[in-house]
Amino acid sequence: MATKPAVEIARLSPSDVDAAILVIQQAFADDPFADWIYDRTQFSPKRNHASMTIRMGWGMRNGHVYVAHTPERKVAGVAMWVAPKPLDAKPTWDDWWQDWMLWFRQVGMNTRFGRGGLKVKRYYLWKECQARMHSQVLTNPEGYWFCNILAIHPSCQGQGIGKALMQAVFSDADATGLPCYLESSKFEPNVKIYERMGFRFVKEIKCDDGEAACTLFSMIRDPPAKQVDDDESEEDGKVADSE
Numbered sequence: 001m002a003t004k005p006a007v008e009i010a011r012l013s014p015s016d017v018d019a020a021i022l023v024i025q026q027a028f029a030d031d032p033f034a035d036w037i038y039d040r041t042q043f044s045p046k047r048n049h050a051s052m053t054i055r056m057g058w059g060m061r062n063g064h065v066y067v068a069h070t071p072e073r074k075v076a077g078v079a080m081w082v083a084p085k086p087l088d089a090k091p092t093w094d095d096w097w098q099d100w101m102l103w104f105r106q107v108g109m110n111t112r113f114g115r116g117g118l119k120v121k122r123y124y125l126w127k128e129c130q131a132r133m134h135s136q137v138l139t140n141p142e143g144y145w146f147c148n149i150l151a152i153h154p155s156c157q158g159q160g161i162g163k164a165l166m167q168a169v170f171s172d173a174d175a176t177g178l179p180c181y182l183e184s185s186k187f188e189p190n191v192k193i194y195e196r197m198g199f200r201f202v203k204e205i206k207c208d209d210g211e212a213a214c215t216l217f218s219m220i221r222d223p224p225a226k227q228v229d230d231d232e233s234e235e236d237g238k239v240a241d242s243e
Contacts, residue, residue, distance in 0.1 A: 007076055007161055009168050012056065012065035019075035020067055021052040027151035033185035036207070036214035037126060039117040047109070047116030054105045055080075062098055066168045068152075068161045076156040079165040084143030084178050122209055129207045129216065130183070137181075137202050137218055144181040144220070145173050163197055170198075173223060180221040185214055194219050 012020060025048065028034045059065040059080045068077040091099075138144055147169070152162050166180075173180050182199065184190040191201055199219040207214045 007068040007070055007164060009066055009068055009164055012060055012067050012078070014060075016067050016075055017053060017056045018049075020056060020065075020078045021049055023075055023078050023153045024052060024149065024151040025049075026154055031185060033126075033214050033216070036185075036212060037119055037122050039119060042115075042117035044113060044116035047113035050109045050113055051106070051116075054102065054109060057105075058098070058102050064169060066165050068156075068165055070156075075153070077152040077161045077165050078149060079147060079151075079162075079168070080149035081169050082146040082148060084145050086143050087138065087141055089143075122207070122214075125209055126207050126214070126216075129205050133183075133203060133205045133216065133218055137220070140179055142178060144179050145169050147180060147182040150182070162193070166197055170221070173221075177223045177225055179223060181218070183216050183218050185216055187215075187217055191217055191219065194221075197221065 025045065056065065062082075064081040064083060066079045066081075067075050070076050147166070150162055150165065169180065180199070182194065184194070195201070199221040202218050202220050204215050204217045207216065
């Protein structure tokens with residue numbers, strides 16, 4: 001029987017932000033998407049830290065950000081989730097205000113630090129490809145829990161910390177019968193790891209600006225009731241085939 005990792009899962013607090021950003025930077029140091037969207041020769045850790053600070057602040061206000069603390073209270077991993085909204089839900093005034101505040105903070109950051117190696121053309125191409133993929137695969141009317149960051153410190157990988165972080169939301173998702181969604185730009189080993197957490201691969205899409213390409217792999221974790229229904233359908237199909 002696998003042992004549980006010796007970590008405590010908690011909501012991100014302001015005192016955790018700097019350590020959480022460091023974990024993300026180190027975990028994504030060799031990420032294909034990061035390599036594609038940044039000019040590494042001009043990459044600015046300071047600018048990236050400022051950007052991630054804004055994002056973590058937005059996540060604490062609007063999302064669900066979890067950290068894994070070791071017994072020594074070090075941050076070993078981070079997961080950021082956006083809660084589900086019905087696909088036909090209209091933005092609220094608070095949504096509108098939060099989006100504008102995020103935009104203003106990002107403009108201020110860019111004014112102070114510049115782009116820090118960010119390839120703007122590729123950024124907008126990624127947003128376009130992502131929106132197209134979402135329109136094709138996100139079909140559940142009640143929405144999805146969306147995991148847009150999962151990062152484990154390199155020294156802590158392979159210890160079940162990622163699964164422990166994900167479970168914090170899986171419990172809520174399963175209780176309400178809602179699916180979870182994520183994307184990865186690294187097929188190996190990420191897709192297999194997420195499959196062991198109950199996700200299934202649904203689609204890949206290539207972002208190609210004519211000079212280089214980055215492939216995004218989308219995955220969905222169905223709630224248990226849906227997983228059971230699918231399993232039963234597969235068994236029924238096997239019986240029909242054998243007949």
